[in-house]
Amino acid sequence: MMMNNILNTPKLRILLxxxxxxxxMLLTTPVIDSLRQKWPDAQIDVLLYEETRDMLGxxxxxxxxxxxxxxxxxLGTLKHxxxxxxxxRTLRAQRYQVVINLADQWRSAIVTRFTGAPVRxxxxxxxRDNAFWRFCHSQLVSVANHHAQHTVxxxxxxxxxxxxxxxxxxxxxxxxxxxxxxxxxxxxxGVGDSYIVIQPTSRWFYKCWDENKMAQTITALQQxxxxxxxxxxxxxxxxxxxxxxxAASPQTGVVSxxxxxxxxxxxxxxxxxxxxxxxxxxxxxMAAALQTPCIALFGPSKLTFWSPWQVNGEVIWAGxxxxxxxxxxxxxxxxxxxxxxxxxxxxVSAARRYL
Numbered sequence: 001m002m003m004n005n006i007l008n009t010p011k012l013r014i015l016l017x018x019x020x021x022x023x024x025m026l027l028t029t030p031v032i033d034s035l036r037q038k039w040p041d042a043q044i045d046v047l048l049y050e051e052t053r054d055m056l057g058x059x060x061x062x063x064x065x066x067x068x069x070x071x072x073x074x075l076g077t078l079k080h081x082x083x084x085x086x087x088x089r090t091l092r093a094q095r096y097q098v099v100i101n102l103a104d105q106w107r108s109a110i111v112t113r114f115t116g117a118p119v120r121x122x123x124x125x126x127x128r129d130n131a132f133w134r135f136c137h138s139q140l141v142s143v144a145n146h147h148a149q150h151t152v153x154x155x156x157x158x159x160x161x162x163x164x165x166x167x168x169x170x171x172x173x174x175x176x177x178x179x180x181x182x183x184x185x186x187x188x189x190g191v192g193d194s195y196i197v198i199q200p201t202s203r204w205f206y207k208c209w210d211e212n213k214m215a216q217t218i219t220a221l222q223q224x225x226x227x228x229x230x231x232x233x234x235x236x237x238x239x240x241x242x243x244x245x246x247a248a249s250p251q252t253g254v255v256s257x258x259x260x261x262x263x264x265x266x267x268x269x270x271x272x273x274x275x276x277x278x279x280x281x282x283x284x285x286m287a288a289a290l291q292t293p294c295i296a297l298f299g300p301s302k303l304t305f306w307s308p309w310q311v312n313g314e315v316i317w318a319g320x321x322x323x324x325x326x327x328x329x330x331x332x333x334x335x336x337x338x339x340x341x342x343x344x345x346x347x348v349s350a351a352r353r354y355l
Contacts, residue, residue, distance in 0.1 A: 109136035179268035199278030215248035232258035293354035299338035
């Protein structure tokens with residue numbers, strides 16, 4: 001009864017907490033959209049890691065985004081603690097009625113408790129089965145079915161104690177300025193309205209495909225008359241990989257925007273593309289969210305959790321061509337390329353089906 005009284009507050013104040021990587025943040029948007037659908041006038045704020053802000057920064061349903069900057073540690077212990085304390089005080093001052101903690105870190109639990117919100121939802125993670133985790137939350141939601149659910153479904157399950165109808169669509173938002181900037185760069189590179197985006201890189205190289213196979217795929221698509229735009233993060237290793245692919249690709253009809261776009265600008269680029277082709281990475285999740293035709297190359301990732309959600313396209317899984325190691329047993333620094341069993345002709349054929 002007390003929860004019902006709280007949820008009927010005229011302008012509900014809600015804080016959502018998720019402290020993970022970029023892709024994880026994008027996959028929280030169904031929770032945000034579900035809350036907005038139920039409470040159109042609610043204040044819905046988010047606490048995240050500062051470097052992931054771009055994933056949610058243009059989302060129309062979000063009021064304020066609070067960021068934890070992992071660079072605070074470089075300021076020294078005293079200043080770091082001051083930043084953390086300042087954030088805690090700021091969040092407490094918002095007088096949230098509902099805090100939804102999707103994270104599994106102790107820090108997120110402490111923040112949840114410190115807000116003073118009467119409704120504090122978290123997950124009953126097996127590794128957090130203790131009195132302090134329970135103390136930090138007013139109600140814990142079972143994770144018993146998480147092993148068989150996509151990350152989107154896992155996230156949405158936290159809403160089960162609330163009178164909310166889950167809205168399962170993932171939304172990637174960007175601004176008109178983001179697209180204008182991307183358009184300007186395309187024009188400078190001589191790229192018109194029709195192009196394919198290919199993202200060959202991932203933060204973890206074991207998720208990447210052989211550079212020569214990627215170059216052969218690019219060559220086939222370029223010979224079909226398509227313009228190919230290569231994208232990647234600004235990391236030196238990713239840019240070196242792009243250079244190797246470019247060296248083996250046609251000199252015309254292939255351009256690189258690697259390291260030149262923010263994530264939101266990249267989203268706008270993908271949204272206007274004829275096709276997205278890439279490996280298991282944030283841009284792949286963007287393409288699925290934007291409903292751009294998408295060919296996703298997967299290796300030893302947990303498909304149940306991380307396949308592109310509601311994708312308009314196909315997932316090509318290396319496990320269909322040979323044995324793959326258990327995702328939990330992989331050394332992320334390995335030089336192995338587990339996707340290399342995927343044949344070029346299968347990727348080219350899949351791409352042609354959507355062009």
